Amino acid sequence: MKAARPTVLQPGATIGILGGGQLGRMLALAAARLGFRCHVYAAHEDSPAIDVAHAWTCALYEDRDKLAAFADAVDVVTYEFENVPAEAANFLAARRAVLPDPAVLAQTQDRLIEKNFVVDLDIATAPYAAVGSAAELAAAIDAIGLPAVLKTRRFGYDGKGQAMLSADSDPQRAWEGLGGAPSILEGFVPFEREISVVIARSHDGRTESFDVAENVHRDHILKVSRVPAAVSPELAARARDIAARIATAFDYAGVLAVEMFVVRDGATEQVLVNEVAPRVHNSGHWTLDGCSVSQFEQHIRAVAGWPLATPIRFGDVEMINLIGEEVHDAAKWLSVPGAAVHLYGKREARPGRKMGHVTRVLGWSR
């Protein structure tokens, strides 16, 4: 099950990145700062990460010849998204170290397996139940109650593959709307806020988490992250501990993000894990401009076998996603003192597409 651990990479080594989106692009930029070359494996020629890579392969994950040549061309393989097919990851792992371990993909590509994994660590989640049939859906609603959220077990992101069920919904129809795919029903959590912890873990088991981010979604897509989250130091410590326990349980190498709900129950606040992303994460983009080390560099350090850095945050930070046509707001942000503008080089500003982001550090002193 375990992939071989790579030796420590030398500067000039080549890091293979599966996936060519903005996360891969920012990983490649971080790798370049440290003297590494990157080879991107992506489906399309116009992938954002290819613009800044030393080499690239445009191919499908089913193309064994291309995968084998890619493995030969790089010193370590990592990925920018969790939906890399397990077969491709395992095929590569037989030829070259793949970090994080592909076993993590199998555990996070399926919401049911992921939630079971988290619960087995004695970490709280919203109530959930597997839904594989109409009868199971009815039983799940009986057990969990409504409102609740029906989510496909696989391939959901940014609200895709989800349906909200309330008292006046037709559950059966909602499930058919998701194609009748294997799903889970999750109790709807009346959360006070959404937070996330981005954490890096090195080969040798050390962890460094960034300060807790507070996240605001719009239409199921992250719109704003603020750091630090408006939670007590005690709760922040608990959230970071949860992330560390998950990373350690995975025997993880790289950067991982844990999304959580903060739920108030009378005087006490509870943290419920919502989702685990085995990769760099949108809610960690603030680290590029608001911290002494970015999540992207931490990931590269971890997969290179290099020591992690100690993150030092510069101040209160706000990260704002530029989604779809909002990319044109970049022009305005360019003139705001202290604002850092990032654009991903995507040609077409489709609705819901993440085109760039802006970071502002508040409370700076000269």
Next chain:
Amino acid sequence: MKAARPTVLQPGATIGILGGGQLGRMLALAAARLGFRCHVYAAHEDSPAIDVAHAWTCALYEDRDKLAAFADAVDVVTYEFENVPAEAANFLAARRAVLPDPAVLAQTQDRLIEKNFVVDLDIATAPYAAVGSAAELAAAIDAIGLPAVLKTRRFGYDGKGQAMLSADSDPQRAWEGLGGAPSILEGFVPFEREISVVIARSHDGRTESFDVAENVHRDHILKVSRVPAAVSPELAARARDIAARIATAFDYAGVLAVEMFVVRDGATEQVLVNEVAPRVHNSGHWTLDGCSVSQFEQHIRAVAGWPLATPIRFGDVEMINLIGEEVHDAAKWLSVPGAAVHLYGKREARPGRKMGHVTRVLGWSR
């Protein structure tokens, strides 16, 4: 003489960079953050900038076909070093906007023309005289006195093309050691410190200078820059004003660096301009990690016709060059809290070769 001013670039446009060294690499990384693509024109395949460029041309500056194809492939041309042959720059400028204007190259490639330009602006320099013959050398020594420094007018950098003349030197032999090339004799300045100002100027004539850096050289190569320089606010303002006047006199677009000596004359301190570099500069590398905007991003903004950012410095900053075998010190720096390590991806650690640098921001608060 003037090249056509480019229109404002759109995200996704391609910036052509002449030169493939670490300055080009860091320019390309900054351009990528803003959503631009880069096309690097360099002599060698293993140039650091090529690793992170979308496209590249490996050719000599005399190759007109390659230059023409390069001009056609990009939306604007800029350069990472001042020794781009004027003929190549002018050839390109007839086809595509070249920024900064190639006229600046002609004025800064020759120490005599550069110094005359600065003095014509009523800005002080060390005393100097042209040396084109043995007789002129003798006359220059008579006029300026010894010790003095003999420097070739063209192609000198990092102490190359220089000879120190003291009372017991054989001036004629020193000049022959420089190949008898057209030179200048400069009075040796017993400076208190060396400082530099890195300044950006936009198409529309706005300037933004970074805080003054104090520089320590070792074997004629920059070893350490510290910001802010240990000079009075009044002197710092004077230094920044000098840089702004030079940038404005050039009608400059991009980032420019001015190296200066601080000389104490009794109770007063004088600033003498030593050298003008029409490009991003090693003494500005601290801005990558110690400032809200880097010199590289400012240069890209300027050549793209975008507004300049207002630099906000994070604290006291120290930048240390990793030269030759010192590249191996990077491993140690990786574990120093708050230290940011940059490696340029150069294969061979030759003596005197700049392999990377480290930035530390001191006085951070979490």
